[in-house]
Amino acid sequence: MMKVLITGFEPFAGEAINPSWQVASALHGWQLDDEVSIVSVKLPCVFKQCLLQLEQAISQFKPVVVIMLGQAGGCAQLQLEKIASNFINAPYPDNAGQQPRNTLTASHGPAAYFSNLPINAMLQALHSQQIPAQLSLSAGSYVCNHSFYGLMHLIKNQFASIKGGFIHLPYLPEQALHKADTASMALATLIDAIKICVEVSLLQQPDQLVV
Numbered sequence: 001m002m003k004v005l006i007t008g009f010e011p012f013a014g015e016a017i018n019p020s021w022q023v024a025s026a027l028h029g030w031q032l033d034d035e036v037s038i039v040s041v042k043l044p045c046v047f048k049q050c051l052l053q054l055e056q057a058i059s060q061f062k063p064v065v066v067i068m069l070g071q072a073g074g075c076a077q078l079q080l081e082k083i084a085s086n087f088i089n090a091p092y093p094d095n096a097g098q099q100p101r102n103t104l105t106a107s108h109g110p111a112a113y114f115s116n117l118p119i120n121a122m123l124q125a126l127h128s129q130q131i132p133a134q135l136s137l138s139a140g141s142y143v144c145n146h147s148f149y150g151l152m153h154l155i156k157n158q159f160a161s162i163k164g165g166f167i168h169l170p171y172l173p174e175q176a177l178h179k180a181d182t183a184s185m186a187l188a189t190l191i192d193a194i195k196i197c198v199e200v201s202l203l204q205q206p207d208q209l210v211v
């Protein structure tokens with residue numbers, strides 16, 4: 001059985017939940033057909049450990065597609081991340097109290113990698129189902145961008161057949177309840193959205209650059 005790996009993060013920055021893990025865990029074990037099923041893994045919101053656990057999950061499950069999810073509190077739409085940058089500048093400490101500033105994820109890596117998920121086709125499919133989603137050109141400079149860059153670095157150097165990338169999610173409604181004027185999206189909508197992204201990722205080729 002081929003595997004699609006979905007990762008989510010544990011809660012951070014004082015939140016009780018993280019939509020990324022709520023969505024990923026809901027999809028764990030989902031079987032798309034006779035050939036493909038989803039395995040979900042929770043990553044710590046800790047710079048060093050998240051990459052070690054990601055690499056371990058990839059080695060163990062040998063997925064054909066990896067979709068990493070993270071929370072982007074305050075955004076109103078799913079953010080389909082195009083660019084993983086080799087730059088870390090944590091605005092606050094991670095869950096282990098580390099706060100790397102002005103540094104790199106990979107000291108000998110390129111400045112950035114593109115996602116190799118079929119982002120354009122994913123956006124089209126989401127919009128056709130009336131799910132708000134947009135292309136994002138920065139995944140930030142905190143743990144999510146670090147893990148996204150780490151994934152693309154692994155794909156480039158060790159697992160060339162994997163299609164992988166990152167999607168940031170809005171808060172869930174219960175997180176936005178007591179924050180003024182803050183966007184959120186229902187869990188059921190987010191789950192539907194990631195199912196669509198998985199299906200499109202399996203069917204479509206990565207976005208082609210026009211050169």
Ligand code: PCA
Nearest residue numbers: 009070071142143144145
């Ligand atoms: N979001 C954070 C880290 C974990 C998460 O879910 C980020 O955007 O970097």
